[in-house]
Amino acid sequence: MRFITDGIRDTLAYYHRDDLPLHRLSWELQRRIEEIPSAAPHAPAVWIDQLRDLQRRVAEVEQNRTPGPRTALTDLEHRRVDDSLRQMQAVLELAHT
Numbered sequence: 387m388r389f390i391t392d393g394i395r396d397t398l399a400y401y402h403r404d405d406l407p408l409h410r411l412s413w414e415l416q417r418r419i420e421e422i423p424s425a426a427p428h429a430p431a432v433w434i435d436q437l438r439d440l441q442r443r444v445a446e447v448e449q450n451r452t453p454g455p456r457t458a459l460t461d462l463e464h465r466r467v468d469d470s471l472r473q474m475q476a477v478l479e480l481a482h483t
Contacts, residue, residue, distance in 0.1 A: 387426035391478050394418050394437075398471055408448045408459070408467065415441040415474075429481070436477045443470040 397414045400406040406414070419437045422429050447463050459467065 387422065387429055387481065390418055390421050390425055391481055394474070394478060398475065401471070408444070408451075412441065412445040412448050415444060433477055433481055437474060440470045440474045440477070443467075 394415065397406065397411060397418065401408075401411045415437075419434065419441055422434050422437070444467055447459070447467050451463070
């Protein structure tokens with residue numbers, strides 16, 4: 387479990403450093419969260435569900451963006467993504483306590 391949660395934290399850090407675009411963030415989070423049940427079968431389902439829900443929120447922001455050349459996120463999109471990532475970090479902290 388630690389390996390996966392550290393990977394999620396690294397992904398969040400890459401995104402915050404602007405080293406990872408939003409669509410890649412969403413994909414990386416989805417891939418890593420999908421690994422949890424097989425890698426840590428005793429992980430509480432509520433944590434996994436919370437992480438999935440938060441990843442879906444990030445994915446929705448990406449999917450609802452206007453097609454065409456990538457522009458900066460709007461203030462509302464930034465808030466939604468940042469709020470989701472903050473909550474995801476909190477869930478990860480709970481997973482290690």
